[in-house]
Amino acid sequence: xxxxxxxxxxxxxxxxxxxxxxxxxxxxxxxxxxxxxxxxxxxxxxxxxxxxxxxxxxxxxxxxxxxxxxxxxxxxxxxxxxxxxxxxxxxxxxxxxxxxxxxxxxxxxxxxxxxxxxxxxxxxxxxxxxxxxxxxxxxxxxxxxxxxxxxxxxxxxxxxxxxxxxxxxxxxxxxxxxxxxxxxxxxxxxxxxxxxxxxxxxxxxxxxxxxxxxxxxxxxxxxxxxxxxxxxxxxxxxxxxxxxxxxxx
Amino acid sequence: xxxxxxxxxxxxxxxxxxxxxxxxxxxxxxxxxxxxxxxxxxxxxxxxxxxxxxxxxxxxxxxxxxxxxxxxxxxxxxxxxxxxxxxxxxxxxxxxxxxxxxxxxxxxxxxxxxxxxxxxxxxxxxxxxxxxxxxxxxxxxxxxxxxxxxxxxxxxxxxxxxxxxxxxxxxxxxxxxxxxxxxxxxxxxxxxxxxxxxxxxxxxxxxxxxxxxxxxx
Numbered sequence: 001x002x003x004x005x006x007x008x009x010x011x012x013x014x015x016x017x018x019x020x021x022x023x024x025x026x027x028x029x030x031x032x033x034x035x036x037x038x039x040x041x042x043x044x045x046x047x048x049x050x051x052x053x054x055x056x057x058x059x060x061x062x063x064x065x066x067x068x069x070x071x072x073x074x075x076x077x078x079x080x081x082x083x084x085x086x087x088x089x090x091x092x093x094x095x096x097x098x099x100x101x102x103x104x105x106x107x108x109x110x111x112x113x114x115x116x117x118x119x120x121x122x123x124x125x126x127x128x129x130x131x132x133x134x135x136x137x138x139x140x141x142x143x144x145x146x147x148x149x150x151x152x153x154x155x156x157x158x159x160x161x162x163x164x165x166x167x168x169x170x171x172x173x174x175x176x177x178x179x180x181x182x183x184x185x186x187x188x189x190x191x192x193x194x195x196x197x198x199x200x201x202x203x204x205x206x207x208x209x210x211x212x213x214x215x216x217x218x219x220x221x222x223x224x225x226x227x228x229x230x231x232x233x234x235x236x237x238x239x240x241x242x243x244x245x246x247x248x249x
Numbered sequence: 250x251x252x253x254x255x256x257x258x259x260x261x262x263x264x265x266x267x268x269x270x271x272x273x274x275x276x277x278x279x280x281x282x283x284x285x286x287x288x289x290x291x292x293x294x295x296x297x298x299x300x301x302x303x304x305x306x307x308x309x310x311x312x313x314x315x316x317x318x319x320x321x322x323x324x325x326x327x328x329x330x331x332x333x334x335x336x337x338x339x340x341x342x343x344x345x346x347x348x349x350x351x352x353x354x355x356x357x358x359x360x361x362x363x364x365x366x367x368x369x370x371x372x373x374x375x376x377x378x379x380x381x382x383x384x385x386x387x388x389x390x391x392x393x394x395x396x397x398x399x400x401x402x403x404x405x406x407x408x409x410x411x412x413x414x415x416x417x418x419x420x421x422x423x424x425x426x427x428x429x430x431x432x433x434x435x436x437x438x439x440x441x442x443x444x445x446x447x448x449x450x451x452x453x454x455x456x457x458x459x460x461x462x463x464x465x466x
Contacts, residue, residue: 021263021272021281021290029271031257031264034387036448038257038271054254054451055387059269092413099415106412113411115424118432122408125401154286158267165443168401174356175405178349182341182406183413186420218268218285 032057066213071141073211077204078134084197085127090176091190092183102194103127103172129167130205136160137208140217149220157214164209170202256451263290294446301372304441309365311433316358318427320407325420333427334358334403357403357431360396364438367393368445375449383450390447397442400435404428 028040032052041060044050049061088100101109103126110119136156143153176198180189257264257271264271265283274281274290281290294300319331332340334357341350367389374386407428414422 019275019278019280019282019289020284021274023270023272023284024262027270029262030269031262031271033264033266033269034391034447035383035451036256036258036264037451038255038260038262055384055447057387090409090413092416094416095419097416099413101409101412106408109412109415110408110424113423115428118404118408118424118428121432121436122404126405154268158286158288161267165398165439168398168405171399171401172405174352174399175402176409178341178353178402178406179409179413181346181349182410187414187416189413214268218270221285 030059032059060215061213063211063213063216066211066216067141067144070137070208070212071145073204073208074134074137074141077201077208078138080197080201080204081130081134084194084201085131087194087197088192089194089198090180090192092187093190094187098190100190100192103198125166125168126172129163130169130201133160133163133167133205136163137212144217144220149217151221153217154221157217160214167205169198169205173198173202254451256448258292258448258452263292265290293448293452294444297444297446297449298372298376300444301368301441304437304444305365305368305372308361308434308437308441311430311437312361312365315361315427315430315434318430319425320403320427320431321410322423322425323414323420324423326418331425334431337403337406353403353406356399360400361434361438364393364397364400364442368438368441371445371450375452378453380451380453386450387447390442390445390450394442397435397439400438401432404432404435 026040028042029038030041031038032055034057035052035055037052037054039052039059041050044060044062046062046064050059051057052059085103088102088105091098091100104123107119107123107126110116110122136159139156140153140160143149143156176195180191183189262271262273263281265286265288267288268283268286270283270285272281272284272290279292282288283290316334319333319336321337322329322331334353338350338354338358341347341353343350371386371390407424411422411424414420
């Protein structure tokens with residue numbers, strides 16, 4: 001029902017901003033983000049990657065079935081994220097008493113002990129940023145499943161770099177490991193279910209990183225005049241690969 | 250190589266950091282927006298060198314109290330013991346715990362200082378207009394970008410030690426004032442990395458983006 005309603009909305013998104021740049025006629029032209037070298041990318045053969053000749057920055061990689069795999073992994077990550085943040089992560093057993101804490105509970109205790117700034121930083125890096133990362137990824141990937149993805153899918157890609165930089169679950173896990181070793185000297189430590197969920201979450205988010213190809217998203221979004229878009233679609237690596245596959249007997 | 254290699258800026262073009270579309274800004278304009286994803290575009294991050302340097306100076310200042318003030322205070326029946334980061338490393342050192350102790354030493358003491366030194370080197374070579382060894386410097390930048398986040402590890406160690414060890418009146422752990430400064434060092438160095446524009450490493454000295462455009466026009 002939703003897709004039926006949205007398909008009546010004008011589908012062509014043309015940036016109306018007064019500062020908007022003019023797209024080029026040749027969409028295979030790329031500027032390396034690390035050295036600004038202007039270059040043309042040829043189609044990437046399966047299993048290979050393209051690197052900038054000057055600074056060796058990876059510019060593209062062929063990823064099979066990128067969007068479907070990313071969606072599956074991100075959904076699994078969402079499930080683990082909910083477990084990791086809803087259940088207790090660590091317990092302590094000492095002198096006949098037991099205490100449990102969740103991830104957010106750690107930040108809460110810092111807040112109570114007079115470190116509100118650090119508490120917010122911990123909450124952001126361990127809970128909010130990973131949550132935003134998963135949320136934006138899901139918006140993009142579900143949006144792309146529609147017959148004609150709406151243009152806001154593109155805007156949802158923009159905060160992904162920021163959330164990836166500040167989401168530090170893997171660092172937190174190492175910190176938890178060190179804290180456990182410290183405490184284990186004088187108390188029994190009980191690992192909670194959330195701790196294992198966090199381990200899985202780190203692996204899944206890394207897998208999503210290596211699967212997800214934003215260029216696939218752009219091929220599905222209508223963002224400019226029909227002819228520019230068509231041109232960029234016909235010459236995209238994925239389309240070329242698909243045509244090559246169809247040409248096989 | 251860099252003199253002969255055409256950059257997007259040389260051609261008056263801007264590459265989008267989000268969707269990697271290359272587009273042309275309106276004539277005479279140094280700023281623009283990506284026509285595809287609406288990201289604000291610039292030729293080079295504005296005042297990149299100055300902002301990176303400012304973050305680095307702030308981080309270096311915070312680095313001193315971060316290492317001198319206690320990050321954790323342990324309260325046991327009647328006694329009170331404060332530990333700085335280095336004391337925590339020493340406490341962790343044991344026949345079984347020494348690898349973790351080394352990790353904390355590396356992540357909390359060596360990475361932040363190495364990061365500040367590496368970025369200072371990058372900023373000064375860019376300011377001087379050095380064009381040699383660009384490949385090495387971009388590798389250094391990527392290493393700083395990759396490893397920098399791991400210095401947050403001590404903040405998490407203290408957070409979860411504090412959160413777990415709350416066995417009043419037997420024993421409890423409180424965060425110390427050094428923790429705030431240490432977190433500030435980590436955040437400030439990460440902001441410094443974000444505000445440094447690696448494309449400057451390859452730019453010929455003495456040419457501002459506007460001048461380059463005029464030259465080519």
